[in-house]
Amino acid sequence: MSRAFNFSAGPAALPEPVLRQVREEMLEWKSERASVMEVSHRGQAFIDCAAEAERDLRELMAIPDEYAVLFLQGGATTLAALLPMNLAGPDASADYVLTGHWGEKALENAKPLLHANIAASSKEGGYTSLPDRNDWQLTPGAAYVHYTPNETIHGVEFHDIPDVGDVPLVADVSSNILSRPMDVRRFGVLYGGAQKNLGPSGLVIVIVRKDLLGRHGRNLPPIFELQNQAKNDSMFNTPATLSWYIAGLVFKWLKANGGAVAMEAQNREKANLLYGSIDGSGGFYRNEVRPDCRSWMNVPFFLPDAALDKPFLKEAEAAGLLGLKGHRALGGMRASIYNAMPVAGVNALVDFMGDFARRNG
Amino acid sequence: MSRAFNFSAGPAALPEPVLRQVREEMLEWKSERASVMEVSHRGQAFIDCAAEAERDLRELMAIPDEYAVLFLQGGATTLAALLPMNLAGPDASADYVLTGHWGEKALENAKPLLHANIAASSKEGGYTSLPDRNDWQLTPGAAYVHYTPNETIHGVEFHDIPDVGDVPLVADVSSNILSRPMDVRRFGVLYGGAQKNLGPSGLVIVIVRKDLLGRHGRNLPPIFELQNQAKNDSMFNTPATLSWYIAGLVFKWLKANGGAVAMEAQNREKANLLYGSIDGSGGFYRNEVRPDCRSWMNVPFFLPDAALDKPFLKEAEAAGLLGLKGHRALGGMRASIYNAMPVAGVNALVDFMGDFARRNG
Numbered sequence: 026m027s028r029a030f031n032f033s034a035g036p037a038a039l040p041e042p043v044l045r046q047v048r049e050e051m052l053e054w055k056s057e058r059a060s061v062m063e064v065s066h067r068g069q070a071f072i073d074c075a076a077e078a079e080r081d082l083r084e085l086m087a088i089p090d091e092y093a094v095l096f097l098q099g100g101a102t103t104l105a106a107l108l109p110m111n112l113a114g115p116d117a118s119a120d121y122v123l124t125g126h127w128g129e130k131a132l133e134n135a136k137p138l139l140h141a142n143i144a145a146s147s148k149e150g151g152y153t154s155l156p157d158r159n160d161w162q163l164t165p166g167a168a169y170v171h172y173t174p175n176e177t178i179h180g181v182e183f184h185d186i187p188d189v190g191d192v193p194l195v196a197d198v199s200s201n202i203l204s205r206p207m208d209v210r211r212f213g214v215l216y217g218g219a220q221k222n223l224g225p226s227g228l229v230i231v232i233v234r235k236d237l238l239g240r241h242g243r244n245l246p247p248i249f250e251l252q253n254q255a256k257n258d259s260m261f262n263t264p265a266t267l268s269w270y271i272a273g274l275v276f277k278w279l280k281a282n283g284g285a286v287a288m289e290a291q292n293r294e295k296a297n298l299l300y301g302s303i304d305g306s307g308g309f310y311r312n313e314v315r316p317d318c319r320s321w322m323n324v325p326f327f328l329p330d331a332a333l334d335k336p337f338l339k340e341a342e343a344a345g346l347l348g349l350k351g352h353r354a355l356g357g358m359r360a361s362i363y364n365a366m367p368v369a370g371v372n373a374l375v376d377f378m379g380d381f382a383r384r385n386g
Numbered sequence: 387m388s389r390a391f392n393f394s395a396g397p398a399a400l401p402e403p404v405l406r407q408v409r410e411e412m413l414e415w416k417s418e419r420a421s422v423m424e425v426s427h428r429g430q431a432f433i434d435c436a437a438e439a440e441r442d443l444r445e446l447m448a449i450p451d452e453y454a455v456l457f458l459q460g461g462a463t464t465l466a467a468l469l470p471m472n473l474a475g476p477d478a479s480a481d482y483v484l485t486g487h488w489g490e491k492a493l494e495n496a497k498p499l500l501h502a503n504i505a506a507s508s509k510e511g512g513y514t515s516l517p518d519r520n521d522w523q524l525t526p527g528a529a530y531v532h533y534t535p536n537e538t539i540h541g542v543e544f545h546d547i548p549d550v551g552d553v554p555l556v557a558d559v560s561s562n563i564l565s566r567p568m569d570v571r572r573f574g575v576l577y578g579g580a581q582k583n584l585g586p587s588g589l590v591i592v593i594v595r596k597d598l599l600g601r602h603g604r605n606l607p608p609i610f611e612l613q614n615q616a617k618n619d620s621m622f623n624t625p626a627t628l629s630w631y632i633a634g635l636v637f638k639w640l641k642a643n644g645g646a647v648a649m650e651a652q653n654r655e656k657a658n659l660l661y662g663s664i665d666g667s668g669g670f671y672r673n674e675v676r677p678d679c680r681s682w683m684n685v686p687f688f689l690p691d692a693a694l695d696k697p698f699l700k701e702a703e704a705a706g707l708l709g710l711k712g713h714r715a716l717g718g719m720r721a722s723i724y725n726a727m728p729v730a731g732v733n734a735l736v737d738f739m740g741d742f743a744r745r746n747g
Contacts (some may be wrong), residue, residue: 029419033426036627044413044421051409052402058390058708060405062586062632065394065709098459098588099609102623106607134607220624225423227459227588227626246467246495248460262463263581265588265626266397271423347419348426 030370033348034177034323035200036360037222043274062267066260071169071270075258078273085276085284088209088232093255095231096269101127101199101218104229105134108195108214109210111251113139113168114242120167122187125152125176126354127197135171144170154315158187169193175201175320177221178352180312180359184321186211193237200322202230204364205289213237221322224272228265244291245315256258278365288364295362295371296321303374309382327357333385334358344377346370391731394709395563395684395722396582404635404714423628436619446637446645449593454616456592457630462488462560462579465590466495467574469556472612474500474529475603476714481505484549485539486513487715496532515676518546520666529538530554532573535610536562537680539623540580540742541673541683544563547724549570554598560669561683563591564640565725566650574598582683583724585633589626640725649725656723656732657682663736670743681746688718694746705738
């Protein structure tokens with residue numbers, strides 16, 4: 026056995042050097058004579074580790090000081106409920122732009138908490154495109170506009186940040202955080218589960234403009250009050266220390282590999298390779314997303330006959346290409362090509378796809 | 387450098403064989419050709435791993451079928467808010483028995499969600515005892531009674547399960563789960579963060595009688611609805627897979643080492659050793675908890691002069707005894723002696739304490 030190219034949508038492949046370091050330090054971390062997961066989050070060693078991870082993330086994303094960076098638990102879905110509670114009162118309105126499954130899920134979690142409107146949706150077309158910005162029906166006075174820059178299941182991505190004026194833009198960046206530079210100042214909140222581009226599942230990062238917190242007027246349980254986490258360096262309760270530490274190692278890896286600018290170049294190259302292979306397959310492979318909003322991170326594609334899916338997956342696995350089964354909502358295939366997927370992995374996939382098409386076309 | 391005896395209150399020491407296995411499998415888990423944290427939670431390998439962990443926990447605790455076992459995120463503090471939301475409506479009453487810091491915190495998180503009453507409290511005595519069961523002021527018709535069987539900071543433990551009649555008993559067992567057999571049928575809900583007796587922080591286990599869920603009548607965000615997690619094997623959203631896997635290894639270790647019965651014997655022995663050493667120190671060391679409710683898990687103790695705290699901690703660390711600094715709320719020392727702390731560790735501590743007392747008494 027040896028490690029293979031893992032195209033899983035999340036939890037997803039992590040950089041191998043990160044895993045090696047985690048392995049190396051598993052029983053004894055730094056000079057602690059204990060594993061990183063055995064030491065107190067209140068001890069200096071872990072406080073330093075946590076602060077360094079935050080500093081590195083701030084540097085990688087050029088996060089301004091007026092934003093808090095939180096390392097929390099519960100995944101993006103929990104934040105999809107916590108954010109409406111923290112950003113506005115129950116009588117406020119918020120706008121949701123739906124471009125796939127995760128936008129829908131965020132909306133469902135907001136609905137019980139405030140007046141959540143669908144400002145735009147591309148559902149009618151099966152989420153294969155983005156609703157034209159000119160057609161968005163934004164609510165005057167809305168507390169925020171929520172959207173999902175990259176939809177993991179449908180493979181649709183915004184390649185520009187939509188302009189919503191002064192209304193805070195809230196973005197679920199679970200699947201494209203750090204995949205390219207993002208102008209944080211354009212957002213009120215960026216939040217994302219770690220398990221795609223950042224680390225293990227069970228950690229969620231929230232980057233929030235500090236002035237947006239604590240103005241909701243609700244009587245919340247203290248643990249739901251993000252302000253409490255912001256004021257306590259995300260240690261209002263015991264954080265997910267092991268996951269935080271691993272994310273910190275991923276940040277170091279990103280810094281050593283050129284950061285978001287280098288990731289953008291590599292992700293663009295990988296996407297071009299894979300979409301090129303699909304489009305150049307003479308119709309054998311098919312991606313249904315409008316070309317201008319195809320995702321760089323998640324590439325769903327279909328074979329000419331669903332009967333070929335099983336042999337495709339089986340042979341791919343034998344060729345060391347894992348996790349290609351599409352989401353059950355769409356069927357077909359999906360290749361997730363996050364930061365940790367090297368160009369060599371996409372080349373191997375493209376070679377296999379070409380070969381499979383020749384043998385089955 | 388080498389591993390030392392770690393008396394940290396949580397995150398806390400884990401069994402070394404568990405850490406060795408995590409290290410061993412870090413880059414390639416089973417036949418997955420990927421790390422356990424890189425594979426999909428929807429893939430068969432992880433589903434099997436998760437189900438096996440649940441089976442082992444059910445076996446270790448003899449959990450009846452009418453209870454759901456959930457592997458969630460957010461720590462016990464998040465559950466302290468989610469449970470009131472899930473167990474009762476906003477007009478309901480619930481009783482809280484306070485025997486230390488964590489009971490207080492649970493109460494604070496419940497207050498905004500329903501009528502949370504203090505049914506009993508030992509705060510006046512500095513949480514050094516338990517309120518006599520005959521003095522509890524239980525509210526007729528309360529949705530549940532919440533208590534904390536072991537208080538990590540104050541070192542106070544219930545050695546029996548209080549009788550509250552037919553009202554569901556809700557217990558935060560973060561710091562004593564699996565430290566001894568517990569009759570699950572006596573409880574409506576048992577919940578606890580993993581970072582003391584079960585695994586890394588970032589995982590919280592909930593054992594809940596199924597009929598108690600889904601009757602609250604609230605319009606909750608779906609992610610806050612525990613019923614959704616119960617119906618989806620804790621995969622309503624992406625779970626903390628790495629932490630779940632590690633907890634599963636701890637369950638295997640517990641099974642291989644005699645389970646809760648053997649842990650009880652060993653924990654009793656360790657507690658006797660340590661309290662014996664404190665009580666036998668001629669007043670040099672002092673534990674202020676009433677002997678009948680002293681915790682087997684967390685032993686706070688004080689030196690005759692706070693000026694000795696620093697030298698004690700420094701010399702202890704040099705002797706390979708870590709994490710002994712008391713919680714800032716109490717000062718002094720605290721030795722946490724969870725399941726993973728061997729008798730040898732407590733013996734080493736007792737020897738050191740005796741030596742330190744002789745040199746400084």
